[in-house]
Amino acid sequence: MIDNNQLLRFTTAGSVDDGKSTLIGRLLYDSKSIFEDQLEAIENTSRKKGYDGVDLALFTDGLRDEREQGITIDVAYRYFTTPKRKFIIADTPGHIQYTRNMITGASTANAAIILIDARNGVIEQTKRHTFIASLLQISHVIVCINKMDLVDFSEDIFNRITTEFEEISSKMIVKDVRYIPISALCGDNVVNRSKEMPWYQGAPLLHTLETIHISSDINKIDARFPIQTVIRPQDENHRDYRGYAGRIESGVFRVGDKVTIMPSGFTSKIKTIDTYNRMIREAYAPMSVSMTLEDDIDISRGDMIARSNNQPxxxxxxxxxxxxxxxxxxxxxxxxxxxxxxxxxxxxxxxxxxxxxxxxxxxxxxxxxxxxxxxxxxxxxxxxxxxxxxxxxxxxxxxxxxxxxxxxxxxxxxxxx
CATH class of the missing domain: 2.40.30.10 (Translation factors)
Structure with missing residues (x-):
C-alpha cells in the first residue's frame, strides 16, 4: 500500500535559528521514522553536547562544520514514510549567504514550509524565501510560526504574524498559504495537536502534509524531447539503426506523429520508439527512450524534437x-x-x-x-x-x-x- 502512495517533496526555509532542523527532527522522531542505530548515535552525541534529552537538529545537520557551528549550511535531504504518504525533505540553510542552497532545495519541491520565529515576526529572509517560492511556482506554502512556547502560546501574536505575512504574499503569486502555530522543540502541532493552543482549530503539520493535494509539475500538453546522444550500433544486425536518445521532458509522443526537429526546422514522422528492452507505441514524460524517424536528418546533441503543431x-x-x-x-x-x-x-x-x-x-x-x-x-x-x-x-x-x-x-x- 505504501508503494502506491503519492510522493511529496517539500523544503524548509527560514532565517537562521528559526528551528528548521529541529522541526524536521521532531517530525522524524514523533512519526517514529528513525532507525534505532541512528537514534542511539544522536542520543550519544546529544549527551556529549550536554543535552538532557535528544538534540533533534542533529537528525539533519550531518556535516561536521554544521554540527560544530550549530547551523545548516548545505541542503540536507531526508526521507520518511507514514501510512498515508512518502516524503522527501530538503532542509535548506537560513543564513543569507546560503540563500542559493535554498533555491537548489526548492527547485523540485511540491510544497514549502516557511518558519517564522514568533518572537521576531516577518523579517527580510522570510520575504526572500517567500519570493523564491513564488518565483519557483511552488504550489503550497505552509507558514509555521515556531517557538510559540516562548511567547506563552499567544493567539494575538499568531494573528499579528499571519496578517504581516498576508501583506507580503499578496504581492506575489502564491496559490495556497496555510498557517500553523507550532513549537518544534516541545512538539506542539507538529505531529500531535497541542493542548497549549486550544484556540487553534486547524490540523497539525504532519496531517497537513499527508493530505495536501499534489499536482504534477510535468507539462502534459507540450511535447518536448531534447536529444542527448545519437545511437549508431556497430553490429551487423543493427548497422542501419539511427536512434535519437534522451529523456522526454514534457508531453506525449506516439509512433506516426508528425514532428519538427529544432532549430533546423526539418520535419518527419516518428518511425519507432524504443526502450532498453522493447519497442513501444507511446512514450511520455519523464521516460528515457530512443526514437527513429522516417527520414534521415542530421540531428545532434542539443537539438530538440517537438510535435509540428506545437513548437517551443x-x-x-x-x-x-x-x-x-x-x-x-x-x-x-x-x-x-x-x-x-x-x-x-x-x-x-x-x-x-x-x-x-x-x-x-x-x-x-x-x-x-x-x-x-x-x-x-x-x-x-x-x-x-x-x-x-x-x-x-x-x-x-x-x-x-x-x-x-x-x-x-x-x-x-x-x-x-
Missing amino acids: QVTQNIEAMLCWLNDENAKPRAKYIIKHTSNDQKAMITEIVYKIDIEFLNRISDDKTLKINDICKVKIRTTKPLMVDSYRENRTTGSFILIDEMTNETVASGMVV
Missing part, C-alpha cells in the same frame, strides 16, 4: 528572472555558458532590466550590479538558438543555469519569462 520558441534572445548564486559579482558583458536541457551554448547578459528590493518588494531600475543572492530580470544573448518555453508553462524547458567559463562554477539560475 526558437531564440537567441531570452528574457528571464535570474537568481545570482556566486560569491563574485557579475562582470559587465562577461561571457558565460548557458546550460538549458541538453543544450550548452555561450551566452552574455546584455541588460539588467531591474532588480528586486526584497525588503520592500519593489523594482530597482537604476542598479545594474549583480551580487550574491540578488534576484533580477535580465536579457541574455546566446551564440546559437535555444528552444525555450516560459517557466510558467514548462518548468524544464523554461529553466537554465549559467556557468562561469573560467572556473566552471554555477553562477546563476534562471527562469524564462
Whole structure:
C-alpha cells in the first residue's frame, strides 16, 4: 500500500535559528521514522553536547562544520514514510549567504514550509524565501510560526504574524498559504495537536502534509524531447539503426506523429520508439527512450524534437528572472555558458532590466550590479538558438543555469519569462 502512495517533496526555509532542523527532527522522531542505530548515535552525541534529552537538529545537520557551528549550511535531504504518504525533505540553510542552497532545495519541491520565529515576526529572509517560492511556482506554502512556547502560546501574536505575512504574499503569486502555530522543540502541532493552543482549530503539520493535494509539475500538453546522444550500433544486425536518445521532458509522443526537429526546422514522422528492452507505441514524460524517424536528418546533441503543431520558441534572445548564486559579482558583458536541457551554448547578459528590493518588494531600475543572492530580470544573448518555453508553462524547458567559463562554477539560475 505504501508503494502506491503519492510522493511529496517539500523544503524548509527560514532565517537562521528559526528551528528548521529541529522541526524536521521532531517530525522524524514523533512519526517514529528513525532507525534505532541512528537514534542511539544522536542520543550519544546529544549527551556529549550536554543535552538532557535528544538534540533533534542533529537528525539533519550531518556535516561536521554544521554540527560544530550549530547551523545548516548545505541542503540536507531526508526521507520518511507514514501510512498515508512518502516524503522527501530538503532542509535548506537560513543564513543569507546560503540563500542559493535554498533555491537548489526548492527547485523540485511540491510544497514549502516557511518558519517564522514568533518572537521576531516577518523579517527580510522570510520575504526572500517567500519570493523564491513564488518565483519557483511552488504550489503550497505552509507558514509555521515556531517557538510559540516562548511567547506563552499567544493567539494575538499568531494573528499579528499571519496578517504581516498576508501583506507580503499578496504581492506575489502564491496559490495556497496555510498557517500553523507550532513549537518544534516541545512538539506542539507538529505531529500531535497541542493542548497549549486550544484556540487553534486547524490540523497539525504532519496531517497537513499527508493530505495536501499534489499536482504534477510535468507539462502534459507540450511535447518536448531534447536529444542527448545519437545511437549508431556497430553490429551487423543493427548497422542501419539511427536512434535519437534522451529523456522526454514534457508531453506525449506516439509512433506516426508528425514532428519538427529544432532549430533546423526539418520535419518527419516518428518511425519507432524504443526502450532498453522493447519497442513501444507511446512514450511520455519523464521516460528515457530512443526514437527513429522516417527520414534521415542530421540531428545532434542539443537539438530538440517537438510535435509540428506545437513548437517551443526558437531564440537567441531570452528574457528571464535570474537568481545570482556566486560569491563574485557579475562582470559587465562577461561571457558565460548557458546550460538549458541538453543544450550548452555561450551566452552574455546584455541588460539588467531591474532588480528586486526584497525588503520592500519593489523594482530597482537604476542598479545594474549583480551580487550574491540578488534576484533580477535580465536579457541574455546566446551564440546559437535555444528552444525555450516560459517557466510558467514548462518548468524544464523554461529553466537554465549559467556557468562561469573560467572556473566552471554555477553562477546563476534562471527562469524564462
